[in-house]
Amino acid sequence: xxxxxxxxxxxxxxxxxxxxxxxxxxxxxxxxxxxxxxxxxxxxxxxxxxxxxxxxxxxxxxxxxxxxxxxxxxxxxxxxxxxxxxxxxxxxxxxxxxxxxxxxxxxxxxxxxxxxxxxxxxxxxxxxxxxxxxxxxxxxxxxxxxxxxxxxxxxxxxxxxxxxxxxxxxxxxxxxxxxxxxxxxxxxxxxxxxxxxxxxxxxxxxxxxx
Numbered sequence: 090x091x092x093x094x095x096x097x098x099x100x101x102x103x104x105x106x107x108x109x110x111x112x113x114x115x116x117x118x119x120x121x122x123x124x125x126x127x128x129x130x131x132x133x134x135x136x137x138x139x140x141x142x143x144x145x146x147x148x149x150x151x152x153x154x155x156x157x158x159x160x161x162x163x164x165x166x167x168x169x170x171x172x173x174x175x176x177x178x179x180x181x182x183x184x185x186x187x188x189x190x191x192x193x194x195x196x197x198x199x200x201x202x203x204x205x206x207x208x209x210x211x212x213x214x215x216x217x218x219x220x221x222x223x224x225x226x227x228x229x230x231x232x233x234x235x236x237x238x239x240x241x242x243x244x245x246x247x248x249x250x251x252x253x254x255x256x257x258x259x260x261x262x263x264x265x266x267x268x269x270x271x272x273x274x275x276x277x278x279x280x281x282x283x284x285x286x287x288x289x290x291x292x293x294x295x296x297x298x299x
């Protein structure tokens with residue numbers, strides 16, 4: 090079994106990569122006036138690409154670590170053994186064999202528009218009923234209805250902004266959860282590459298001693 094001294098550095102590299110991805114995405118979210126749906130669409134398109142790009146950089150880095158560990162091992166003592174190892178070109182084999190495909194991020198439904206409209210309708214219904222009751226009693230009803238419509242509009246805007254802020258907070262949480270899961274997935278994928286390298290390295294060493 091190959092001693093993985095340099096290779097253990099890949100864990101920190103993965104952590105740093107996903108920290109950079111998280112900072113990149115969060116910087117594009119903000120608390121701006123952008124529609125949450127547009128932000129979600131942007132993240133859904135860019136997040137998987139960012140992860141796949143980082144994975145394509147991490148794999149060659151991992152291979153460099155593995156090559157260093159292999160050269161430093163006692164298994165390759167003679168110049169011939171080392172030359173045979175390089176001639177086998179495990180780097181090329183692993184790069185062609187391992188291609189990372191990121192999962193898609195799934196967001197929960199956005200109900201702020203529906204809630205805001207329902208609230209506006211409720212306010213209008215209540216206001217209209219009050220105005221109607223006042224009218225039955227011979228009280229002028231135009232002013233109360235106008236005020237009700239105005240209050241309904243203002244309240245709806247407030248409710249919309251409130252739920253938008255809540256949706257943004259939930260969106261950030263969902264992005265962080267997604268990235269945590271993808272970081273684990275990338276680590277597992279890289280571990281598969283390590284296992285493959287060790288198996289092939291063992292075969293080369295065994296073959297060289299025959």
